[in-house]
Each structure stands twice: as C-alpha cells, then as structure tokens.
Amino acid sequence: MAILTVKNLSHHYQDGDMRRYVLKDINAAFEQGKFYAILGQSGSGKTTFLSLLGAMDTIQEGIIEIAGTSYAKYDANAIRRNLIGMVFQSYNLIDYMTAVENVLVAMSITERELPKDRRTVAYNLLDYLGITRTKADRLVTRLSGGEQQRVAIARALATNVDIILADEPTGNVDESTETEIIEIFKMLAHKHNKCVVVVTHSQTVANEADVILTLRKGGFTQNE
Amino acid sequence: MNLYQRALASIVRRIPKTLILLIIVLILGNIMLSSLLIVQSVDETKEAMLRELPPIVSLSMDFQKYQELLEDGVMDIPWITFEDLENIERAAGDYIKSYDYSMRSGLQTDSLQRVEQEGGFSFSFGRQTFNCNGTQIPMFTALETGDAEIIEGRTFTEQELEQGSPVVIMSKELAAENDLVVGDTFTLECVISTFGADFQEIVLDTIYYDFQLIGIIQYKSLPAQEESSGGMFGGFDLERERLNNLILPNRFIRDYNTKWMEAIGNYYGGGGGGFQTADYNPLSSVPSFNYVLNSSEQFDQFVRLSETVLNNELYVFTSQEDNFKNVAQPLESMRGILNYVFYITLGSSVVVLALVLFAFARDRKKEIGIYLALGERKARIILQLIMETVAVGLVGAALAVTSSTYLASVISQLMLPAQPVEEAPSFMMMESVLAKIDYASIMQSFNIGLDLPTIIYFFIAIILTIIVAQLIASVYILRFDPKKIMM
Numbered sequence: 230m231a232i233l234t235v236k237n238l239s240h241h242y243q244d245g246d247m248r249r250y251v252l253k254d255i256n257a258a259f260e261q262g263k264f265y266a267i268l269g270q271s272g273s274g275k276t277t278f279l280s281l282l283g284a285m286d287t288i289q290e291g292i293i294e295i296a297g298t299s300y301a302k303y304d305a306n307a308i309r310r311n312l313i314g315m316v317f318q319s320y321n322l323i324d325y326m327t328a329v330e331n332v333l334v335a336m337s338i339t340e341r342e343l344p345k346d347r348r349t350v351a352y353n354l355l356d357y358l359g360i361t362r363t364k365a366d367r368l369v370t371r372l373s374g375g376e377q378q379r380v381a382i383a384r385a386l387a388t389n390v391d392i393i394l395a396d397e398p399t400g401n402v403d404e405s406t407e408t409e410i411i412e413i414f415k416m417l418a419h420k421h422n423k424c425v426v427v428v429t430h431s432q433t434v435a436n437e438a439d440v441i442l443t444l445r446k447g448g449f450t451q452n453e
Numbered sequence: 454m455n456l457y458q459r460a461l462a463s464i465v466r467r468i469p470k471t472l473i474l475l476i477i478v479l480i481l482g483n484i485m486l487s488s489l490l491i492v493q494s495v496d497e498t499k500e501a502m503l504r505e506l507p508p509i510v511s512l513s514m515d516f517q518k519y520q521e522l523l524e525d526g527v528m529d530i531p532w533i534t535f536e537d538l539e540n541i542e543r544a545a546g547d548y549i550k551s552y553d554y555s556m557r558s559g560l561q562t563d564s565l566q567r568v569e570q571e572g573g574f575s576f577s578f579g580r581q582t583f584n585c586n587g588t589q590i591p592m593f594t595a596l597e598t599g600d601a602e603i604i605e606g607r608t609f610t611e612q613e614l615e616q617g618s619p620v621v622i623m624s625k626e627l628a629a630e631n632d633l634v635v636g637d638t639f640t641l642e643c644v645i646s647t648f649g650a651d652f653q654e655i656v657l658d659t660i661y662y663d664f665q666l667i668g669i670i671q672y673k674s675l676p677a678q679e680e681s682s683g684g685m686f687g688g689f690d691l692e693r694e695r696l697n698n699l700i701l702p703n704r705f706i707r708d709y710n711t712k713w714m715e716a717i718g719n720y721y722g723g724g725g726g727g728f729q730t731a732d733y734n735p736l737s738s739v740p741s742f743n744y745v746l747n748s749s750e751q752f753d754q755f756v757r758l759s760e761t762v763l764n765n766e767l768y769v770f771t772s773q774e775d776n777f778k779n780v781a782q783p784l785e786s787m788r789g790i791l792n793y794v795f796y797i798t799l800g801s802s803v804v805v806l807a808l809v810l811f812a813f814a815r816d817r818k819k820e821i822g823i824y825l826a827l828g829e830r831k832a833r834i835i836l837q838l839i840m841e842t843v844a845v846g847l848v849g850a851a852l853a854v855t856s857s858t859y860l861a862s863v864i865s866q867l868m869l870p871a872q873p874v875e876e877a878p879s880f881m882m883m884e885s886v887l888a889k890i891d892y893a894s895i896m897q898s899f900n901i902g903l904d905l906p907t908i909i910y911f912f913i914a915i916i917l918t919i920i921v922a923q924l925i926a927s928v929y930i931l932r933f934d935p936k937k938i939m940m
C-alpha cells in the first residue's frame with residue numbers, strides 16, 4: 230500500500246507570458262519500507278517534484294495523496310510539521326544553535342505525540358546517526374559537512390514521520406561520507422519502515438536504491 | 454527549543470544584534486523618558502504650588518482696555534453692576550465658596566499718624582492720607598488668602614457690614630504708631646475738598662466719624678523697608694503702603710463715597726462736570742471681585758459659566774493658574790517643546806526600529822526559512838521575534854529609567870533661564886489678590902523626579918512602539934517562501 234500517491238501531476242513555470250511545463254502528467258506511488266532514488270539531468274525538474282511532494286510548493290494540476298488524503302485537504306505548513314521530514318543539499322541548520330538544539334527545534338514545532346524526555350530522545354537519535362554526545366552539544370558551525378548532514382537527517386527523523394524526502398543530500402560531501410549517508414537512508418527504509426525518497430545525481434546512490442525513477446521530458450521512467 | 458528558548462538563544466547568542474537594538478532603545482528611551490519626566494515635573498510643580506494656594510478667581514478690570522476706552526472718549530464706562538454679581542452667583546454659585554470685593558476710598562485727616570516709609574509721599578495739602586479698603590464679608594479676601602491674619606480683636610460682624618458701622622481693622626504698625634489698642638474709639642475729621650482754578654484747595658465739607666478699632670492684623674508677605682527702596686516709585690512701595698490701609702465695611706465706604714459725590718455735585722451745580730450722584734456706581738471703585746471656589750479644579754467650569762452671564766469686555770477672569778502660567782512662562786514653554794519632542798520621538802522610533810528590525814529579519818532569512826520549512830506558523834515566528842525585541846526593549850527601557858532623570862535635569866538646566874526673562878509689573882498685578890508667585894520660588898520647587906505613573910506610561914509607550922515596529926518589519930517575513938530559501 231503506497232503512502233504517497235501522485236496522480237496526473239503537472240507543474241509549469243511562467244517565462245514571460247509563456248507557460249513552460251517542467252512536469253507533465255506524472256503518476257507515481259511511494260511505499261513505506263522502500264528507498265527511492267530520483268535521477269535526471271540538471272533542470273529536468275527533480276527539485277520541483279520533490280518540493281511538491283514536500284508541500285513546499287503549491288500543486289497546480291493533479292493530486293498528491295498522503296495515506297489516501299489529498300494534500301489539498303491540509304494546510305501546507307501542517308503537512309511539513311506533522312507528516313514529512315526533509316533533508317536538503319545545503320544542510321540548512323540554524324547556525325547559532327547546537328546540534329541537539331537543531332533537532333529539538335523540529336520537535337517543538339510538530340504537533341505529533343512525542344516522548345516526554347525530548348532531549349534524551351534527540352541525543353539518542355543523534356548518537357544513532359553517529360553524532361556523539363560531545364558533538365551534539367557543539368554549535369553546528371563547528372561540525373564537518375557530513376556531520377551536519379547527519380544532524381539534518383536526525384532533525385527530519387525527530388518528529389517520527391513516515392516519509393523522508395532528500396534533495397541531493399550527498400551533493401556537498403566526499404565519497405566515503407556519501408556511502409555512510411546512503412547506509413543511513415537504507416537503514417531507515419529497511420529497518421525502520423520509512424518511505425525514503427532521495428533526489429540525486431550520484432550513480433552510487435542510485436545503485437543502492439530499491440527503485441530508481443528517472444525524470445525525462447516531464448515524466449518518469451522507472452527501473453526496479 | 455520552544456518559542457521562549459529560541460527567543461532567548463537568539464538574544465544571548467547573537468550579541469552584536471542585541472547590543473545594537475539595546476543601544477537604539479536606550480537612546481530613544483532616554484529622549485522619550487526625559488521629555489516625559491520634564492513634562493510631568495512641570496505639571497507636578499504647578500499642581501503642588503496651586504494646591505498650596507487658595508482656589509481664587511479674580512474678576513478684574515483690564516487696565517489696557519480701560520485706557521483705550523478713555524482714549525476713545527467713552528464716558529459711559531461699563532462698570533460691573535450689582536446685577537452682574539447676582540447673575541454670576543446664580544449661574545456658577547455651585548462652585549463658589551465665598552466672594553468678596555473691596556470698595557475703595559481715601560481719607561484726609563490730621564488726627565491719625567501714617568506709618569511713614571522712606572521717601573514716602575504725602576499729598577492732599579499736608580494732611581495725612583489713608584486708603585480705605587472695604588469688605589463685603591467677615592472673612593475678607595486678605596484673610597481668606599492668608600495674606601493677613603488677625604492678631605488681636607476680631608473681624609466684622611454681619612450686622613456691622615450690613616449697617617456700614619464705622620468699625621475699623623488696621624495693621625499692627627499703624628495701631629502702634631497711634632497708640633491705639635483694640636476697643637479704642639477715635640474721632641477722625643475727614644476733609645472733602647477739591648481744586649480751585651489756581652490749584653488752591655477748596656474745602657467742601659468736613660465729616661466727623663467716631664471710629665472704633667475692632668481688630669489688628671499683621672501682613673504676612675511684607676517687604677522690609679530696606680528691600681523695598683528703589684522700587685518703581687523711588688522708594689515708595691505699594692505693598693508697604695498697605696500698612697496705612699483702613700479696613701472698613703463696604704457699606705461704610707459706599708456711604709462715604711456718596712457723600713463725596715454729593716458734595717462735589719453740589720459744588721459744581723448738579724448737571725455740570727459729569728458728576729451725577731444718581732449715575733454713581735459704587736462698584737466702580739472696586740479693583741477686583743474675588744471668588745473663592747470650592748476647589749482649584751473648578752477654575753475652568755466657573756469661568757465658563759460666569760462668562761455666559763457676564764457680557765463685559767472690560768473685565769477679565771484671572772485664576773491662580775493663569776498667574777502661575779504667566780510667571781512660569783519658561784517652564785511652560787519648555788513643557789510644550791518637550792511634549793512635542795516626546796511625540797516626535799515616539800513617531801520616529803516606530804520608523805527607526807521598523808527599519809532596523811527589517812534589516813535584522815533580512816539577516817535571519819535563512820533561519821526563518823528553516824522554521825517555515827519545518828512547518829512553523831508565520832504568526833508564531835513573528836511572536837518569537839516580538840518576544841525577542843520586547844525583552845531587549847524592556848532591558849533598554851529599564852536602563853533608560855536610571856539615566857534619564859539625570860538627562861532630564863541637564864536638559865531643563867540648559868533650557869531654563871536662571872532669571873525670568875522679564876517681569877512685567879502692572880497696576881493690575883499690584884492690586885491683584887492672587888498669590889504673588891515669583892519665578893525663583895517656582896524654580897525652587899521645580900525638580901525632576903521619577904514617578905510611577907510616568908514610568909508605567911513610558912514602558913507602555915516603548916513596548917507598544919517596539920511591537921508596532923516589529924509588526925511592520927514582519928510584513929516582509931510574511932512574503933518569505935521556504936522553497937526559494939532552502940532548495
């Protein structure tokens with residue numbers, strides 16, 4: 230049973246008075262427990278697609294359903310704080326806060342039921358992703374790129390959502406870190422039953438995915 | 454990291470921005486609060502001084518208008534009439550505790566010795582002259598204002614006042630000069646005379662009165678002999694001249710003045726010379742009608758109601774407050790300027806702070822984008838920013854409280870002249886029963902102090918300013934698009 234269903238999704242940008250379609254009649258389904266990679270040339274619309282999935286942009290045509298309910302029925306903000314976790318290429322952490330505080334910010338925004346001792350949960354989560362207690366208490370600006378991306382993943386997971394979306398999460402890290410981060414995503418899908426959708430340019434990442442979707446001329450081709 | 458923790462972290466970990474905001478609030482707060490303090494201190498000084506003074510409104514002749522009338526050759530001077538007084542009493546009686554007025558006359562006699570002052574003058578053909586001041590009520594104005602005090606004997610009875618008995622109250626100096634004690638009776642021959650063609654005296658009548666001394670008063674504010682020399686009449690001091698006043702019932706003075714009028718009227722043969730006893734208004738000799746009100750807060754209502762029934766352009770109402778404003782002109786104008794400064798600063802604070810907070814929001818675009826991407830509501834983000842700025846603002850305002858008392862006293866020292874710009878003496882002011890408020894005593898009671906209502910008002914003003922400024926700056930945040938910022 231797919232947790233995310235995309236039906237006839239089209240998206241255009243306005244170029245002067247011309248509409249340029251980036252996505253055209255896309256249909257797709259994403260399930261929990263699977264690791265999806267979205268490939269495609271630069272400018273093919275990967276980020277556009279992921280931002281629609283992540284409720285960061287308004288749907289123009291078509292429908293996206295989450296567990297059977299259309300996004301249109303929700304407030305976009307509420308989808309972001311309660312149903313989806315997102316990871317970005319440029320980590321997007323709050324620079325005057327420590328790693329654990331960045332995780333706690335997400336926990337303070339969501340309306341989901343969370344365990345009482347949030348700080349302990351956040352430390353444990355970071356630890357699980359390879360950020361030790363001492364590093365968790367450091368300002369994020371004093372962590373390496375790979376470490377910062379782990380903090381960002383921890384933040385996405387902190388609200389205990391079922392869906393993790395990532396836009397080129399390994400774009401800024403070296404190869405060995407890339408491998409480690411892929412391992413995390415695989416583990417999240419296979420061990421923790423998350424639905425993980427990763428946009429990437431990297432063949433290494435794609436090779437590890439359960440499903441590869443390639444965006445070409447506004448539509449997907451799928452290899453499993 | 455809930456909203457409060459986030460706000461706190463932002464304040465304490467982004468010190469430069471916190472300091473910038475703090476300094477701006479401190480500067481604006483100092484200007485605002487010191488203006489407020491000065492405004493409040495002027496008001497406080499005025500209230501305190503007026504509270505000390507009896508609540509008197511004086512209806513007196515506008516001397517300048519009177520002269521204009523004379524110059525225009527107007528013979529029919531619109532004196533206040535008894536009917537006018539009744540009308541005022543009917544219209545504004547609720548506010549009046551009592552009122553008094555003093556008919557005036559003068560006596561020439563050889564039987565009473567004046568208290569002479571240095572350089573004093575005596576005219577009227579070598580006789581001693583005395584001012585006669587009438588009164589309408591036992592608690593006459595000088596007693597009511599505390600200007601004089603009965604130290605021996607008593608004041609008039611209602612009966613004496615009604616009948617115009619020849620009973621007299623005089624200063625202790627005059628009594629001493631003539632070896633008179635309370636209860637003594639003394640006879641005065643009062644000469645009524647006029648000038649002949651070659652400035653020769655023509656005695657028209659001499660009236661003998663058996664006066665009884667019923668009370669002796671002491672004046673409180675009396676300039677000493679030495680101080681008073683060099684006054685506007687070269688050594689002659691109108692205030693010291695009060696020592697020679699004979700205080701009598703108005704009714705007595707009215708009768709005496711009528712005798713004067715009759716004698717002169719007879720001499721000039723009835724119709725000639727404009728002396729018509731029938732036309733004589735006994736109130737024309739009254740310099741001012743003094744209304745003691747129930748409270749000093751009723752000046753305005755009293756004057757408003759009275760003016761509706763009194764259509765006389767020659768007379769004006771003057772209150773202690775008018776008098777204060779007149780003397781305290783430098784304070785009043787300083788108050789005006791700083792009141793203006795306060796509102797200008799308040800207005801520009803909104804603009805200045807909105808611009809600064811707008812710049813801060815631009816600087817925090819990424820952070821705010823992260824909150825939005827994590828699904829935070831815009832209203833809560835703005836609330837967080839408001840909490841941050843208000844917290845810093847409160848600290849700034851508290852610091853401003855400590856420094857602005859000092860600033861306010863520096864400002865007022867710079868703005869207030871040590872001496873009054875000019876003190877314009879006039880006959881009106883000399884005759885006035887209103888307290889002689891002088892600039893020095895105002896300056897003495899003027900001091901800058903903090904009071905709780907002003908501080909509360911200031912805090913409310915500064916917090917509202919900050920909130921409004923933050924809300925204006927937040928319009929920019931409403932337009933933030935997390936996708937553009939993050940992806």
Ligand SMILES: Nc1ncnc2c1ncn2[C@@H]1O[C@H](COP(=O)(O)OP(=O)(O)OP(=O)(O)O)[C@@H](O)[C@H]1O
Nearest residue numbers: 242243251269270271272273274275276277278430
């Ligand atoms: N806000 C926008 N306004 C107009 N055109 C846009 C906008 N955002 C993206 N585009 C265009 O839409 C197309 C798809 O952009 P998108 O960012 O989705 O590509 P992408 O596949 O993520 O590329 P990359 O691999 O370089 O990140 C591009 O041609 C881009 O120029």
Ligand SMILES: [Mg+2]
Nearest residue numbers: 275276277396
């Ligand atoms: Mg992209």
